Amino acid sequence: MDSPVTSALRAVDAFDAAALMAGLRSYYRSGTTAELSWRRQQLGQLRRMIADNERRFLQALQQDLHKAPQEGFMTEVAAVCGDIDHALKQLKKWVRRRRAATPLVAQPGRSYIQPEPLGVVLIIGAWNYPLQLLLGPLVPAIAAGNCAVLKPSELAPTTSRLVAELLPAYLDRDAFACVEGAVAETSALLEQRWDHILYTGGGHVGRIVMAAASRHLTPVTLELGGKSPCIVADDADMAVAARRIAWGKFINAGQTCIAPDYLLCTRATADRLLPLIARELRAMFGDEPRESADYGRIVNRRHTERIAGYLADGEVYCGGTVDLEQCYIAPTVLRNVGLETAVMQEEIFGPLLPVIELDDFHRMEQFVNERDKPLALYIFTGNAATADRILARCSSGNACINDCMMFMSAHELPFGGVGASGMGAYHGEHGFRTFSHFKAVMKRRNIFDLDLRYAPYSARKFKWLRLLR
Numbered sequence: 001m002d003s004p005v006t007s008a009l010r011a012v013d014a015f016d017a018a019a020l021m022a023g024l025r026s027y028y029r030s031g032t033t034a035e036l037s038w039r040r041q042q043l044g045q046l047r048r049m050i051a052d053n054e055r056r057f058l059q060a061l062q063q064d065l066h067k068a069p070q071e072g073f074m075t076e077v078a079a080v081c082g083d084i085d086h087a088l089k090q091l092k093k094w095v096r097r098r099r100a101a102t103p104l105v106a107q108p109g110r111s112y113i114q115p116e117p118l119g120v121v122l123i124i125g126a127w128n129y130p131l132q133l134l135l136g137p138l139v140p141a142i143a144a145g146n147c148a149v150l151k152p153s154e155l156a157p158t159t160s161r162l163v164a165e166l167l168p169a170y171l172d173r174d175a176f177a178c179v180e181g182a183v184a185e186t187s188a189l190l191e192q193r194w195d196h197i198l199y200t201g202g203g204h205v206g207r208i209v210m211a212a213a214s215r216h217l218t219p220v221t222l223e224l225g226g227k228s229p230c231i232v233a234d235d236a237d238m239a240v241a242a243r244r245i246a247w248g249k250f251i252n253a254g255q256t257c258i259a260p261d262y263l264l265c266t267r268a269t270a271d272r273l274l275p276l277i278a279r280e281l282r283a284m285f286g287d288e289p290r291e292s293a294d295y296g297r298i299v300n301r302r303h304t305e306r307i308a309g310y311l312a313d314g315e316v317y318c319g320g321t322v323d324l325e326q327c328y329i330a331p332t333v334l335r336n337v338g339l340e341t342a343v344m345q346e347e348i349f350g351p352l353l354p355v356i357e358l359d360d361f362h363r364m365e366q367f368v369n370e371r372d373k374p375l376a377l378y379i380f381t382g383n384a385a386t387a388d389r390i391l392a393r394c395s396s397g398n399a400c401i402n403d404c405m406m407f408m409s410a411h412e413l414p415f416g417g418v419g420a421s422g423m424g425a426y427h428g429e430h431g432f433r434t435f436s437h438f439k440a441v442m443k444r445r446n447i448f449d450l451d452l453r454y455a456p457y458s459a460r461k462f463k464w465l466r467l468l469r
């Protein structure tokens with residue numbers, strides 16, 4: 001006869017979310033996933049899954065987003081492998097008990113904080129980095145000892161299919177499942193009582209996820225997006241700024257949650273910087289980026305039309321070519337952009353860089369602070385005090401001085417938004433914390449028992465209590 005676990009997993013094919021959850025929960029309760037050796041073994045298997053199939057993953061990314069293999073390797077494959085290696089190296093330290101002080105009134109005794117897994121967690125990925133945003137959160141979920149369901153984005157179908165095919169071949173099938181699909185499948189999953197949900201995507205669906213989670217008081221990590229500003233000061237090294245901004249904005253054809261959404265600088269800086277950005281774009285993608293194997297495509301026609309619609313919101317400084325059939329939009333810089341236009345009201349999430357020219361830092365800071373708190377803030381300046389001042393006055397999920405996006409490469413930095421750009425964070429130990437509960441434990445000994453807290457109360461006890469509190 002089938003065990004409840006196997007029969008529950010068999011039902012995954014027909015996608016019965018409740019049965020899937022029952023199977024995973026029963027396995028979680030067996031205690032297997034809490035074992036350190038199991039966690040290590042599963043992380044090793046995940047590493048093997050990526051190494052054995054690297055070529056297939058890079059092909060899938062190319063098919064879904066026209067991602068150049070080197071870019072796919074750098075931003076997805078190597079990123080996840082780096083997360084796994086770091087987790088394997090740090091795991092022993094992460095899972096250890098943290099000692100805490102025990103007050104006099106609780107002596108003799110010991111206090112400590114014990115991390116424990118949360119249980120069964122749901123990870124909902126987005127399409128723009130379909131591998132990294134799905135497996136990246138899985139790493140800390142495993143490290144923390146959880147069972148997990150992965151829901152890849154349907155907008156990157158080749159990568160979604162490949163993960164769904166490979167995951168059961170490498171990972172413990174009783175602990176992990178990959179559910180492909182779109183709104184219907186995600187909605188069915190969201191009906192279940194998860195112990196944590198990590199969602200990556202836009203704020204609209206983020207609200208749906210949070211509302212569903214609230215029915216079960218499930219904690220959520222929301223990795224959202226928004227308009228990340230890039231401030232370029234007059235004293236910045238313009239050649240370096242141009243190259244790094246061109247890279248950060250146009251990698252993956254601008255479909256990066258932490259891409260600089262728009263530039264903020266003075267008119268004089270724009271006059272110096274923009275020719276250098278145009279030169280960098282030619283150096284990276286040639287005179288005809290459409291012909292470049294290294295330049296991406298927009299994920300689908302709907303998004304291509306949406307982004308192309310923004311072109312009318314400013315003057316095209318360079319780029320501006322669109323091929324709807326090919327989901328192609330050239331790397332484009334826009335000047336003289338109206339602040340009330342759609343390109344400055346919505347997250348662009350595509351290869352258009354509007355330049356907003358303002359006279360001074362005060363107005364630039366005001367500009368940032370009048371809008372939703374961004375996921376990332378970029379400041380290019382030769383003056384450390386300028387950077388510190390802007391950092392102190394403008395809130396953002398992450399920030400980078402004199403570069404774009406590179407904070408992602410530091411395992412010890414948390415990655416997450418603030419306000420409208422998200423809540424919670426992951427990466428490295430921060431991810432381990434996200435998928436763990438830190439349980440407070442006090443262990444008392446029986447040899448001595450201060451009687452001050454017990455009735456009958458008395459003046460003597462009261463006096464000592466005041467002294468010892």
Ligand code: NAD
Pocket residue numbers: 124125126127128129133151152153154155181182183186187200201202203205208222223224225226256257258347349375417422
């Ligand atoms: P998406 O369309 O792929 O949606 C994300 C996930 O939500 C998918 O798995 C999808 O199936 C699911 N979903 C869609 N509609 C749903 C519904 N009605 N109910 C339940 N689930 C639903 O991704 P997207 O939203 O287009 O992603 C782009 C956004 O994500 C941008 O705003 C970007 O900034 C943000 N983003 C953030 C990060 C980050 O790490 N902070 C990373 C990438 C993208």
